[in-house]
Amino acid sequence: MFEKAPKKKKNKNKEKNHDPVDVIVDVLLGFLAKPSAFLYNMAEQAFKVFCGGVTKSSLDLMLGVCIY
Numbered sequence: 001m002f003e004k005a006p007k008k009k010k011n012k013n014k015e016k017n018h019d020p021v022d023v024i025v026d027v028l029l030g031f032l033a034k035p036s037a038f039l040y041n042m043a044e045q046a047f048k049v050f051c052g053g054v055t056k057s058s059l060d061l062m063l064g065v066c067i068y
Helices: 020-033 037-053 056-067
Strands: none
Touching: 020 037, 020 056
């Protein structure tokens, strides 16, 4: 008499998993866009620390800021 409705697959993880370096680069680029000497200096120092871990996608983020 009663039929079970088909179970819907729940996609709990709808967000993309981003590389942590990409996230850091994106935040630092946001800091550079602010008119703050403190944030600029902080971003500059952090880039020096993370420059060895920059990936292709991180580089694309940086170049995207320069192009647009």
